[in-house]
Amino acid sequence: MSIREELISQADSAKKAARKLAQAGSSEKNKALQMIADKLLERQAEILEINEKDMQKGRENGLSRALLDRLKLTEARIKGMAQGLREVAAQEDPIGEVPGMWKRPNGLQIGKIRVPLGVIGIIYEARPNVTVDVAGLCLKSGNTVILRGGSNAFNSNQILTNIIQDGLREAALPKEAVQLISTTDRKAVDILFTLNDYLDVLIPRGGAGLIQKVVNESKVPVIETGVGNCHVYVNKDADLTKAKKIVFNAKYSRPAVCNAAESLLVDQKVAEEFLPEMARIFAESDVELRGCEQTQKIVPGVTPATEEDYATEFLDYIMSVKVVADYEEAVEHIYQYGTKHSEAIVTENYTTARAFLDDIDAAAVYVNASTRFTDGGQFGLGAETGISTQKLHARGPMGLKELTTTKYIIMGSGQIRE
Amino acid sequence: MSIREELISQADSAKKAARKLAQAGSSEKNKALQMIADKLLERQAEILEINEKDMQKGRENGLSRALLDRLKLTEARIKGMAQGLREVAAQEDPIGEVPGMWKRPNGLQIGKIRVPLGVIGIIYEARPNVTVDVAGLCLKSGNTVILRGGSNAFNSNQILTNIIQDGLREAALPKEAVQLISTTDRKAVDILFTLNDYLDVLIPRGGAGLIQKVVNESKVPVIETGVGNCHVYVNKDADLTKAKKIVFNAKYSRPAVCNAAESLLVDQKVAEEFLPEMARIFAESDVELRGCEQTQKIVPGVTPATEEDYATEFLDYIMSVKVVADYEEAVEHIYQYGTKHSEAIVTENYTTARAFLDDIDAAAVYVNASTRFTDGGQFGLGAETGISTQKLHARGPMGLKELTTTKYIIMGSGQIRE
Numbered sequence: 001m002s003i004r005e006e007l008i009s010q011a012d013s014a015k016k017a018a019r020k021l022a023q024a025g026s027s028e029k030n031k032a033l034q035m036i037a038d039k040l041l042e043r044q045a046e047i048l049e050i051n052e053k054d055m056q057k058g059r060e061n062g063l064s065r066a067l068l069d070r071l072k073l074t075e076a077r078i079k080g081m082a083q084g085l086r087e088v089a090a091q092e093d094p095i096g097e098v099p100g101m102w103k104r105p106n107g108l109q110i111g112k113i114r115v116p117l118g119v120i121g122i123i124y125e126a127r128p129n130v131t132v133d134v135a136g137l138c139l140k141s142g143n144t145v146i147l148r149g150g151s152n153a154f155n156s157n158q159i160l161t162n163i164i165q166d167g168l169r170e171a172a173l174p175k176e177a178v179q180l181i182s183t184t185d186r187k188a189v190d191i192l193f194t195l196n197d198y199l200d201v202l203i204p205r206g207g208a209g210l211i212q213k214v215v216n217e218s219k220v221p222v223i224e225t226g227v228g229n230c231h232v233y234v235n236k237d238a239d240l241t242k243a244k245k246i247v248f249n250a251k252y253s254r255p256a257v258c259n260a261a262e263s264l265l266v267d268q269k270v271a272e273e274f275l276p277e278m279a280r281i282f283a284e285s286d287v288e289l290r291g292c293e294q295t296q297k298i299v300p301g302v303t304p305a306t307e308e309d310y311a312t313e314f315l316d317y318i319m320s321v322k323v324v325a326d327y328e329e330a331v332e333h334i335y336q337y338g339t340k341h342s343e344a345i346v347t348e349n350y351t352t353a354r355a356f357l358d359d360i361d362a363a364a365v366y367v368n369a370s371t372r373f374t375d376g377g378q379f380g381l382g383a384e385t386g387i388s389t390q391k392l393h394a395r396g397p398m399g400l401k402e403l404t405t406t407k408y409i410i411m412g413s414g415q416i417r418e
Numbered sequence: 419m420s421i422r423e424e425l426i427s428q429a430d431s432a433k434k435a436a437r438k439l440a441q442a443g444s445s446e447k448n449k450a451l452q453m454i455a456d457k458l459l460e461r462q463a464e465i466l467e468i469n470e471k472d473m474q475k476g477r478e479n480g481l482s483r484a485l486l487d488r489l490k491l492t493e494a495r496i497k498g499m500a501q502g503l504r505e506v507a508a509q510e511d512p513i514g515e516v517p518g519m520w521k522r523p524n525g526l527q528i529g530k531i532r533v534p535l536g537v538i539g540i541i542y543e544a545r546p547n548v549t550v551d552v553a554g555l556c557l558k559s560g561n562t563v564i565l566r567g568g569s570n571a572f573n574s575n576q577i578l579t580n581i582i583q584d585g586l587r588e589a590a591l592p593k594e595a596v597q598l599i600s601t602t603d604r605k606a607v608d609i610l611f612t613l614n615d616y617l618d619v620l621i622p623r624g625g626a627g628l629i630q631k632v633v634n635e636s637k638v639p640v641i642e643t644g645v646g647n648c649h650v651y652v653n654k655d656a657d658l659t660k661a662k663k664i665v666f667n668a669k670y671s672r673p674a675v676c677n678a679a680e681s682l683l684v685d686q687k688v689a690e691e692f693l694p695e696m697a698r699i700f701a702e703s704d705v706e707l708r709g710c711e712q713t714q715k716i717v718p719g720v721t722p723a724t725e726e727d728y729a730t731e732f733l734d735y736i737m738s739v740k741v742v743a744d745y746e747e748a749v750e751h752i753y754q755y756g757t758k759h760s761e762a763i764v765t766e767n768y769t770t771a772r773a774f775l776d777d778i779d780a781a782a783v784y785v786n787a788s789t790r791f792t793d794g795g796q797f798g799l800g801a802e803t804g805i806s807t808q809k810l811h812a813r814g815p816m817g818l819k820e821l822t823t824t825k826y827i828i829m830g831s832g833q834i835r836e
Contacts, residue, residue: 249834369830412787416667
């Protein structure tokens with residue numbers, strides 16, 4: 001079978017499974033989720049062993065510290081995945097909810113009922129925990145899913161998918177509900193773009209290049225996720241102690257994820273007081289700063305920032321820095337370079353804080369907190385399939401509800417339209 | 419200026435206007451809507467005169483009866499447009515609504531706030547009332563809009579857009595908030611597809627060909643609308659008197675619109691009783707039926723239906739007919755040929771009715787009512803920008819809320835992520 005034929009066969013079985021899964025009750029779906037969680041813990045040693053193979057290959061391929069961190073599974077992370085599935089099982093089933101029903105003057109009773117999207121395609125980074133998180137969310141929301149993980153995590157994804165399918169089978173649900181594309185050939189992604197007769201939505205996660213490619217080429221409707229060129233803006237009225245902690249956390253706590261800050265904007269009125277100390281803190285942790293001319297004056301020896309640096313999601317221990325004249329320049333800079341993901345201001349000024357919340361067009365707009373909180377769990381929504389940076393359908397962390405749609409049901413007694 | 423340059427210049431001014439309009443208060447927006455409604459009535463004679471020119475050209479170009487009906491403006495339709503704008507003005511402003519706000523254990527206060535999408539592009543049929551309906555909805559929901567109406571309605575659309583811009587100006591809102599593409603050159607549509615740096619969403623309305631083209635080629639996120647290959651299924655347990663009224667209304671009351679039924683499915687148990695009388699009613703109104711072999715036996719002389727007929731949205735006084743063995747065959751036929759728009763069953767059987775509501779995957783699923791009700795006004799949602807037949811973002815009639823998105827706002831006091 002060619003890759004195309006194989007993919008169509010997978011997609012076709014996913015579409016058939018979707019019609020079954022749409023009718024599955026919560027108890028069956030929850031049973032499968034619990035089964036999968038149990039099996040993950042039971043087969044932990046095996047998972048870790050296989051993941052270590054991926055890690056070894058990753059090191060040989062020269063993956064960065066940040067990317068290796070993303071690829072690595074540990075006992076704690078497997079426990080986290082299992083725990084995540086149990087939390088999804090505990091969450092309310094969104095399917096079948098009727099967000100509204102009303103009666104029209106002509107007696108028609110009209111309601112909106114929540115239903116699954118159908119078949120979801122997900123293209124993601126070499127980050128195996130995503131395999132389990134995403135499969136769990138799709139399953140609970142009644143969708144079937146075709147997974148295409150980063151090739152560096154292929155072995156880890158394969159064992160995880162096997163475990164998931166075992167769980168599905170034991171819960172008497174179709175195992176085709178969760179499928180991994182069985183090749184690391186890049187052609188598979190191009191083929192996926194054309195399967196709009198089978199897939200209802202394609203969710204690309206990962207680098208800007210991949211996401212642009214999907215947006216430009218896919219015939220399947222897309223939810224853009226993840227590119228996070230996030231800023232922290234230290235306003236002239238900032239509490240600089242809070243600012244230091246927030247900026248450091250936003251960059252350093254996990255730099256390879258999309259909600260990490262990539263760019264620091266500092267109001268010129270506080271730059272001389274703030275930047276030297278901030279630079280010292282970053283230097284101690286081997287974070288490279290790339291600064292504008294004013295930054296270079298204040299922090300001698302800092303790498304000069306290029307125009308491209310301001311537009312770059314480093315996903316690494318690198319941060320661009322720019323001293324801005326005022327609030328307006330900060331907002332314009334974010335408008336120009338931001339990716340509408342997460343943007344933060346640090347300020348004690350009430351009016352400035354309110355203005356920032358209004359003026360910034362992004363999935364998540366923060367006052368006095370780290371951008372790293374943009375996450376389904378941290379927001380209290382449970383596990384997520386990614387952070388949508390587009391405006392249609394879903395914006396910000398996508399939990400269960402974001403994987404559903406609605407349909408209208410209309411109950412009449414012979415009504416016709418005049 | 420080339421068409422491309424002109425379009426980019428329009429889109430750029432629309433994007434700038436969008437930042438202003440997003441901050442406009444309800445009272446300014448409502449004032450503009452009322453102004454436009456007043457002006458439509460004041461300048462009615464002028465509008466009708468210009469529309470008559472379009473009608474004349476349409477007749478010369480040999481437009482069908484159904485398409486001419488769609489193109490025509492009358493005193494009543496202008497009054498309807500003005501009334502529609504006043505109803506939109508009276509509707510609650512969706513912008514600024516906070517559908518939810520909560521506090522996390524770490525003290526972060528997280529809220530979701532409703533905001534405009536930004537710049538909306540709409541490609542639509544030669545149907546001038548859409549110009550006003552859509553402009554009103556976009557304006558009220560804080561979005562700017564670029565309109566591309568069918569070339570047969572170009573003159574009508576131009577006068578209507580001028581009137582809208584007059585109203586905007588008098589309400590001190592940017593007139594660039596509503597713009598008509600000033601050429602009927604088809605190239606303009608291809609260019610629109612590439613303007614993803616300016617447009618947040620593209621909504622194509624109209625024929626299947628256009629919509630497929632947009633879906634396949636657009637880099638701008640798309641909401642698919644309108645292709646309605648809608649079915650009415652007369653179940654074996656139908657009340658045949660209701661069935662006749664519903665089927666006739668679903669086809670005949672306005673055949674050129676998307677919620678008109680295109681295909682009639684009749685259970686074989688009632689076909690001999692139902693079809694002769696139904697065929698007689700249609701024959702009296704010059705509606706052409708195209709039937710399967712069984713239909714041909716029951717209704718002598720009926721045009722034979724081809725495979726393609728079952729897949730066709732006629733938008734005309736034509737209807738395909740198929741006798742089905744049972745409920746399952748009806749559901750499978752709809753699954754295969756339907757466009758996920760509006761589907762109806764006529765039945766008195768409770769269990770069958772419930773099953774149909776569950777089994778059919780469409781924007782609107784009816785029991786014992788005409789598909790012609792799929793419409794924002796008829797559903798009680800106010801005016802609409804079209805009927806979404808896709809699953810992402812909006813499904814069914816798109817009113818004000820469907821033209822918005824949300825963003826998360828997060829208010830902290832120095833929180834960082836562990």
